[in-house]
Structure formats: C-alpha cells, structure tokens
Amino acid sequence: MAEVQRIEIGKRMSNAVIHGGIVRLAGIVGEPGGDVGQQTKDCLAEIDRLLALAGSDKTRILRAQIWLADINRDFGAMNAVWDAWVPQGHTPARATGEAKLATPEYLVEIIIDAVQT
Amino acid sequence: MAEVQRIEIGKRMSNAVIHGGIVRLAGIVGEPGGDVGQQTKDCLAEIDRLLALAGSDKTRILRAQIWLADINRDFGAMNAVWDAWVPQGHTPARATGEAKLATPEYLVEIIIDAVQT
Amino acid sequence: MAEVQRIEIGKRMSNAVIHGGIVRLAGIVGEPGGDVGQQTKDCLAEIDRLLALAGSDKTRILRAQIWLADINRDFGAMNAVWDAWVPQGHTPARATGEAKLATPEYLVEIIIDAVQT
Numbered sequence: 001m002a003e004v005q006r007i008e009i010g011k012r013m014s015n016a017v018i019h020g021g022i023v024r025l026a027g028i029v030g031e032p033g034g035d036v037g038q039q040t041k042d043c044l045a046e047i048d049r050l051l052a053l054a055g056s057d058k059t060r061i062l063r064a065q066i067w068l069a070d071i072n073r074d075f076g077a078m079n080a081v082w083d084a085w086v087p088q089g090h091t092p093a094r095a096t097g098e099a100k101l102a103t104p105e106y107l108v109e110i111i112i113d114a115v116q117t
Numbered sequence: 118m119a120e121v122q123r124i125e126i127g128k129r130m131s132n133a134v135i136h137g138g139i140v141r142l143a144g145i146v147g148e149p150g151g152d153v154g155q156q157t158k159d160c161l162a163e164i165d166r167l168l169a170l171a172g173s174d175k176t177r178i179l180r181a182q183i184w185l186a187d188i189n190r191d192f193g194a195m196n197a198v199w200d201a202w203v204p205q206g207h208t209p210a211r212a213t214g215e216a217k218l219a220t221p222e223y224l225v226e227i228i229i230d231a232v233q234t
Numbered sequence: 235m236a237e238v239q240r241i242e243i244g245k246r247m248s249n250a251v252i253h254g255g256i257v258r259l260a261g262i263v264g265e266p267g268g269d270v271g272q273q274t275k276d277c278l279a280e281i282d283r284l285l286a287l288a289g290s291d292k293t294r295i296l297r298a299q300i301w302l303a304d305i306n307r308d309f310g311a312m313n314a315v316w317d318a319w320v321p322q323g324h325t326p327a328r329a330t331g332e333a334k335l336a337t338p339e340y341l342v343e344i345i346i347d348a349v350q351t
Contacts, residue, residue, distance in 0.1 A: 004177065004232060006207070012200055013211035017179045019232050020138070021254070024180045027212025060238065062251045063258045065345070067214045071334050083246055091240070094247035095261025095345045097301045097333030099214030100188050111182070111212045115238060115253050121294065121349060123325070129317055130328035134296045136349050137255070141297045144329025184331045216331030217305050228299070228329045 007053055016054045018116070023054040025112040027067070032105030036074040039107050040081040047112055056114040058085070061092040065111040071098035078108055124170055133171045135233070140171040142229040144184070149222030153191040156224050157198040164229055173231040175202070178209040182228040188215035195225055241287055250288045252350070257288040259346040261301070266339030270308040273341050274315040281346055290348040292319070295326040299345040305332035312342055 008015035017024045028046050030039030051057050068074050125132035134141045145163050147156030168174050185191050242249035251258045262280050264273030285291050302308050335343050
C-alpha cells in the first residue's frame with residue numbers, strides 16, 4: 001500500500017498531502033481585510049512555508065490554479081505580486097479564473113502541486 | 118507505454134481514470150432537485166462508489182476541489198455533510214470556490230484525486 | 235532529485251510541465267474575438283500542439299477541467315466541439331464550471347493533465 005503523508009491535518013482538510021514525491025497543497029488564502037496585493041503576498045508566503053514543511057520549494061511547482069473573487073478588478077495586482085515571487089526558469093503551468101471564495105473577505109486563493117526536492 | 122485504465126467510459130468523459138496508482142474522478146454531482154445538503158450526500162455516495170470500483174476509498178483521497186453554485190448560501194450546509202463524511206486523520210488537501218454548473222439545478226460538484234489501496 | 239521538464243517557459247508560467255511521465259498544461263484559451271465554438275476549436279488545437287511537444291496526445295489525457303465564462307449560454311456549443319474532438323474509448327475525467335477569465339474576451343479555458351506515450 002503506497003504511503004500517503006499528511007501535514008497539518010485538520011478535521012475538514014489537511015494543508016498538504018504528499019504521495020509518490022508529489023506535494024498537493026490545500027487552497028491557500030491570505031489574511032482577510034487586506035487588498036488583493038497584500039492577500040497574494042500572505043498567500044505566497046504561506047505556500048513557501050508549507051512547501052518547506054513538505055520538502056519542496058517554489059522552484060519545484062508543477063501546477064498552480066489561481067482563483068480571484070473579482071478577476072476584472074484584481075488580475076493585474078495579483079500578477080504584480082506573482083511575477084515578483086515566481087522563480088524565473090521554473091514557472092509552473094498556471095490557470096487563473098474567477099471564483100467567489102469561502103467568505104467575501106477572501107480575494108484570492110491558490111492551489112499548488114509541486115514535487116519534492 | 119504506461120497503462121491508463123478508464124472506468125465507465127462515456128462519449129464525453131470517463132467517470133474514473135487510473136494511472137500509476139492514482140485515481141482521477143470526473144466532476145461528480147448529486148441528483149438535481151434536492152437542496153445542497155442532499156446533493157452533497159448524493160455526490161459523496163457516488164464518490165464512494167467510484168473509488169471502490171477504482172480500488173480506492175475515502176481514506177486515500179489526496180485532493181478535493183469543491184464547486185458550489187452559490188457559496189455564500191451553501192458553504193455551511195455543504196460542509197456539515199462533508200465533515201460527517203470525511204475520515205478523521207485522512208483529510209485531503211481541499212479547495213472550495215463558487216462556480217455555476219452545467220445546469221442551474223446542480224448546486225455542488227466535487228473533483229477527487231485519490232490513490233489506490 | 236526528480237527531473238522536471240518545462241516547455242515554452244514564460245516569465246509568469248510555462249505552457250507545459252512534465253514530471254514522472256505526467257504532462258500538466260497551463261490553462262489554454264482560444265483567440266479572443268471568436269464565438270465559443272471557434273475559441274474551443276482554437277483551444278483544442280493548441281492542446282494538440284502542446285501535447286505533441288510534450289510527447290503525448292489526446293488519447294492519453296487523464297483529466298480535463300473546462301472553465302466557461304458563461305456556462306448557461308455556451309455549454310452546448312463548447313460540448314459540440316469537444317465531442318467531435320475527444321477520442322472515443324479514451325475520454326478523460328472531466329469537470330466543467332463557470333469562471334470568468336483573464337479578460338472578458340476569453341470565453342473558454344481548458345486545463346489538461348495527460349500521460350506521455
């Protein structure tokens with residue numbers, strides 16, 4: 001039976017699940033209250049933290065899905081933060097679409113698949 | 118050439134696709150007409166059925182994406198059913214966002230990646 | 235350290251990322267300006283092109299996520315093009331939901347996971 005490792009296991013979800021060298025993170029959000037730029041920074045810092053716990057880092061991301069609560073308003077501001085964070089030469093397959101999130105205070109959520117180093 | 122196994126193959130999609138020990142399910146919905154709680158129950162029962170066919174079960178889920186047609190109205194009621202179903206200690210990486218579905222009667226759709234037992 | 239191969243690496247994302255024999259494509263869109271049928275055709279042609287570059291093809295798709303900017307209006311027209319393109323006997327696990335995309339001109343975006351041949 002192939003091993004599944006779960007990190008920060010909650011009652012509803014785990015923050016990271018590792019199997020076969022692939023790390024799947026939960027949908028990560030920033031702190032409610034900030035604008036989309038600040039929430040994207042928070043979110044990417046949390047992704048860095050979880051990838052480190054899972055034995056990976058941002059140079060090893062395979063796929064990113066980005067959900068914005070208001071894509072027309074916030075696509076540019078999210079991208080400015082993303083572009084400064086994503087490591088050149090190691091950019092993932094990415095898709096971005098609009099989806100309202102768990103509460104209206106959340107403006108951005110990012111879902112990451114990465115490979116362990 | 119790595120083997121791909123498909124289960125309940127339709128003309129538009131297959132209900133499950135297995136490769137390398139990983140089971141990917143189609144987006145699963147409940148029966149139209151019910152409220153979101155009932156549709157979530159239907160949906161999770163169908164996921165249990167498909168995972169069993171694919172040689173997996175709900176303790177082996179790696180990732181879940183949940184799409185709600187009206188997240189502001191239905192997030193709590195969906196979660197009540199989810200929380201009673203998801204096995205403690207084996208919770209997946211999860212992300213939930215709002216997306217209108219194939220027809221307005223569908224209130225919830227869940228997309229699962231799991232590993233075979 | 236497991237090898238990750240990236241294809242058409244951009245500053246923001248790569249168009250395809252390959253790891254362990256699995257090909258993950260970026261969210262692919264059609265040419266803005268066309269109706270949803272034409273954009274779906276463009277999109278699927280681009281997917282064919284990228285899968286070929288990545289050593290795969292449409293008979294080897296594991297999962298597809300389809301995002302439509304207006305699912306109520308465009309679900310049928312997208313499906314007509316999809317149904318003519320998807321290879322019978324090899325249909326992927328598929329999920330379709332509504333998500334507004336990067337700009338209002340984009341009507342459909344498709345996210346593909348496939349396995350190399």
